[in-house]
Amino acid sequence: DGAQPEPLGFLALYESYALYAEGSFGTIPELFVRPAYRSSGVGATLISEAQGVGQARGWSRIEVTTPPLPQFDRTLAFYQQQGFSISGGRKLKIDL
Known part of the structure; x- marks a missing residue:
């Protein structure tokens, strides 16, 4: 029918210094x-691919931030299952 398959998910990845x-x-x-x-491995695959990109580029780490709210507890647990650890710090912003 010519229909394009829809992506199962996506990950945005940026390089920082x-x-x-x-x-x-x-x-x-x-x-x-x-x-x-x-919970089918799609997210884990995306993280694994991001790690491969980071290793190829010589990055020291990959960082991710989740809001400190109860509705993000599952998200936090997912990242910890993928090997991420809480590194502390505070996220701040300024509205423009």
């Missing part, structure tokens, strides 16, 4: 998996 990271590192500002495909 900071003194505390001693050079370049990755940041994941967005990871989304369609609800029907959650």
Whole structure:
């Protein structure tokens, strides 16, 4: 029928630089998996691919931030299952 398959999910990955990271590192500002495909390995595959990109680019780490709200407890647990650890710090913003 010529219909294009829809993606199961996506991950945005950016390269950043900071003194505390001693050079370049990755940041994941967005990871989304369609609800029907959650807990099926799609998110883990996306994280694994991001790690491969980071290793190829010589990054020291990949960082991700989740809001400190109860509705994100499952998200936090997912990232910890993928090997992420809580590194502290505070996220701040300024509205423009």
